[in-house]
Amino acid sequence: MTAITMVEAVTQALAHELREDNRVVVFGQDIGVNGGVFRATDGLQAEFGSGRVMDTPLAENMIAGIAIGMAAQGLRPVAEFQFMGFIYPVIDQVLNHAGRLRNRTRGRLSCPLVYRAPYGGGIHAPEHHSESTEALFTHMPGLRVVVPSSPARAYGLLLAAIRDPDPVLFLEPKRIYRAARQEVPDNGEALPLDQAxxxxxxxxxxxxxxxxxxxxxxxxxxxxxxxxxxxxxxxxxxxxxxxxxxxxxxxxxxxxxxxxxxxxxxxxxxxxxxxxxxxxxxxxxxxxxxxxxxxxxxxxxxxxxxxxxxxxxxxxxxxxxxxxxxx
The missing domain is CATH 3.40.50.920 (Rossmann fold)
Structure with missing residues (x-):
């Protein structure tokens, strides 16, 4: 088994769920043809087609809103924001809609979506590319916030996040995207959420x-x-x-x-x-x-x-x- 990096583990988890669950769709800025700014979605559009791995305009609020609509109608969207520093336009969608949908509809609708965002400093990025404002989102009722710290945990926790019936913000620490390698079997086994x-x-x-x-x-x-x-x-x-x-x-x-x-x-x-x-x-x-x-x-x-x-x-x-x- 080949040892892989954290960013490769993210790719592996996304590919597994796209392969196993036709409800899963992946979209965001430059994630299709280019494979994402950190190449976390590299090769996915070629394998699964542009109908399931989609490039979007540069419009975070739109990306977040489309994901909510998809989730409410039975899909399992995974939406990427290129950097956490660009995520703030989506607060209205996350706080007022994604996190409230189950409560607002008295359980008639759920919102099984994942918002992915590379976050944190340490890569010599320009302004708005190094934020660590996870606490802001932990204050929002109805939203899970998950942060992996190794390739194995990135794989297992992302699988669990995609399968979860409620919205998950999945923050990927880009400073360690390629800092270490680990053997991660592509066996579809999720790791438990809500557990340290x-x-x-x-x-x-x-x-x-x-x-x-x-x-x-x-x-x-x-x-x-x-x-x-x-x-x-x-x-x-x-x-x-x-x-x-x-x-x-x-x-x-x-x-x-x-x-x-x-x-x-x-x-x-x-x-x-x-x-x-x-x-x-x-x-x-x-x-x-x-x-x-x-x-x-x-x-x-x-x-x-x-x-x-x-x-x-x-x-x-x-x-x-x-x-x-x-x-």
Whole structure:
């Protein structure tokens, strides 16, 4: 079996569902003939035809609305927005229609669609191409928000998202699109949504991170291991609804926690995780939960991009601050 990258795993999952389910259609800007700006849909139009893999005009609001209409009438649309920075025109469609359709029709209609968007920084992109505003969408009722962090999870979670009866925002961290390879069998086996993944066992501190930030978080955990500190690493994967139970289960062992995300600090999802930990597991804590995040600024251009993104040193500093807090 050939090892594949995350972006190839996305292609593999899309091809599998197009092949197995005639209701699945894929569309977006430049995704057909060109195979997408990151080539996530490369070769799909040639295999499945322009009736199922379609190029659209540059009109995100239209793309989002068409997907809702298709989903309401029995199709399984997968719509791509080229970058998360271009997604904001669709908020009206997502918040007022996709997320409300089941409730509005008292269950008569559902909205089984997937909105895909490459997101996050780290590729030296221009303005509006490096946003990490996942917390904005986790606040929208009726919408799942899913972020893969490896080729295997990209494949299995995208299959699950396409098969889900409700709308899913599937955010693909482009910084790690080609950062690693993994053997991913094309067997059609989905991974569970709404369930966190324990990527590393540990007993001294719990680290929670998702998407591209897991690369540096896992590196920090390995560096700690050389010092005799064993960190447990949790990938929520589904950011909404959040599997807080796995995080609390880890805290029963470690009693200390650091949350890492590249999104801006204020109002980020880390704040919600901390709030839920305080609400449901405050008695387990030996120290306040600490956040290592991006800054409350617009994502800078590439010369300062690496300064903005949490790196291993910043994560280690946050971990040591938490470990040194007096119990």
């Amino acid at each position: 993944f324990r990527l590393r066992e540990g007993s001294d501190i719990t680290l929670v991170a998702w998407g591209a930030a897991l690369k540096e978080t896992l590196a920090a955990a390995e560096a700690l291991s050389a010092e005799g500190v064993e960190a447990e690493v949790i990938d929520p994967a589904t950011l909404k609804p959040l599997d807080i139970h796995t995080i609390i289960d880890s805290l029963e062992k470690t009693r200390r926690c650091v949350v890492v995300h590249e999104a801006a600090r204020f109002g980020g999802l880390g704040a919600e995780i901390i709030a839920q930990v305080n609400e449901y597991a405050f008695d387990l804590l030996d120290a306040p939960v600490y956040r290592v995040t991006g800054y409350d600024t617009v994502m800078p251009y590439y010369r300062l991009e690496n300064h903005y993104l949490p790196d291993v040193d910043r994560i280690l500093a946050g971990i040591r601050r938490t470990l040194e807090y007096p119990a």
